[in-house]
Amino acid sequence: MEYLSRSLKTMKDNKQFKFHPKYARVNLVQLGFADDLLLFCRGDMRSFKILHQHFQMFSAASSLIANPNKICIYFGSVSNLLQQQIMDILGYTKGELPFRYLGVPLRTKRLSVIQCEPLIERMLNMIQSWTTKFLSYAGRAVLVKKPKSASCVIQRIFKARSYFEDAGFTEEDVQKMEKYSVKQIYKAMHGEFSKMTWRKLVCNNQGLPKWIFILRLTIEQRLATKERLARWGIISEQTCSLCQRENETVHHLFFDCEISRDIWQHLLKWQGIQRTKKAWQEELTWLEQFGKGKSGGAAVCRMTIAAAVYHIWQEKNNVMFKKKRPTNAILRLIIQEMHVRATIFPRLD
Numbered sequence: 001m002e003y004l005s006r007s008l009k010t011m012k013d014n015k016q017f018k019f020h021p022k023y024a025r026v027n028l029v030q031l032g033f034a035d036d037l038l039l040f041c042r043g044d045m046r047s048f049k050i051l052h053q054h055f056q057m058f059s060a061a062s063s064l065i066a067n068p069n070k071i072c073i074y075f076g077s078v079s080n081l082l083q084q085q086i087m088d089i090l091g092y093t094k095g096e097l098p099f100r101y102l103g104v105p106l107r108t109k110r111l112s113v114i115q116c117e118p119l120i121e122r123m124l125n126m127i128q129s130w131t132t133k134f135l136s137y138a139g140r141a142v143l144v145k146k147p148k149s150a151s152c153v154i155q156r157i158f159k160a161r162s163y164f165e166d167a168g169f170t171e172e173d174v175q176k177m178e179k180y181s182v183k184q185i186y187k188a189m190h191g192e193f194s195k196m197t198w199r200k201l202v203c204n205n206q207g208l209p210k211w212i213f214i215l216r217l218t219i220e221q222r223l224a225t226k227e228r229l230a231r232w233g234i235i236s237e238q239t240c241s242l243c244q245r246e247n248e249t250v251h252h253l254f255f256d257c258e259i260s261r262d263i264w265q266h267l268l269k270w271q272g273i274q275r276t277k278k279a280w281q282e283e284l285t286w287l288e289q290f291g292k293g294k295s296g297g298a299a300v301c302r303m304t305i306a307a308a309v310y311h312i313w314q315e316k317n318n319v320m321f322k323k324k325r326p327t328n329a330i331l332r333l334i335i336q337e338m339h340v341r342a343t344i345f346p347r348l349d
């Protein structure tokens with residue numbers, strides 16, 4: 001069989017042979033269980049012939065000849081005409097799916113847990129007979145206490161049990177479970193956390209990722225403002241880079257500073273919102289409410305705050321190294337970029 005395996009491995013270099021579409025990624029051609037052999041290839045005449053030739057070569061070299069009465073070809077998505085041609089040339093009969101192997105039905109679709117039950121039952125029986133046969137009562141007690149000394153399969157079972165214990169399920173709870181739910185276990189292991197009020201402002205935002213990133217840092221008060229850098233002892237001067245009047249904090253930059261205040265007020269007007277801007281926290285609370293819907297207006301509002309915060313932050317950094325830009329130019333740039341971004345989403349365009 002090793003000869004056959006080596007021979008089949010060379011097929012990946014044969015450009016005329018095509019692997020079975022499901023196994024092409026792993027270059028799988030054969031599976032062997034005891035004295036049964038499963039060979040796979042794509043459903044075309046050339047691949048069938050090449051596969052058959054390799055098997056014939058193996059038969060000639062090893063004198064192991066397959067019983068023609070037991071050979072079946074299983075087709076999937078192959079035309080009836082081609083199926084007939086292949087069977088005429090190779091002389092084998094056609095098999096029908098699904099068929100049972102080791103008690104498990106083999107089919108082209110994914111197997112359900114119920115269909116795998118006979119196999120699981122056999123494995124559990126084997127484990128049980130193994131523990132009964134080779135271990136004393138004391139030995140089994142040690143096995144329960146020290147799963148590390150058990151076989152790989154037993155260790156896996158213990159590992160699975162530990163997951164249930166972590167999630168707060170007892171053995172009785174698991175036995176009572178009618179259906180195993182990954183969602184239920186995940187939620188139990190994850191625990192409950194309070195939801196952030198601003199999550200919809202950030203998660204449902206259709207703005208550019210860099211805008212959303214800066215918006216999130218701002219909401220979480222993690223922007224490296226001068227006030228924050230001074231707290232870390234990196235700089236001593238904290239005056240706002242934009243207006244040179246007050247300390248540069250998140251609250252001042254958004255939108256107490258005269259430049260950012262003008263930009264945000266104009267952007268509110270541009271959206272058709274009649275509102276006088278307030279302090280950052282109040283503005284954020286209002287945005288969480290106003291921008292949480294599915295309407296186009298709410299989506300534009302979410303994008304606008306992200307774009308405004310990003311560009312004001314950019315301008316603050318620009319001023320430190322380059323020339324200051326007029327407010328109108330920043331405003332025009334924000335609106336321009338929003339128009340371009342909105343073209344990606346047909347609803348907002």
Ligand SMILES: [Zn+2]
Nearest residue numbers: 240242243257
């Ligand atoms: Zn300022």
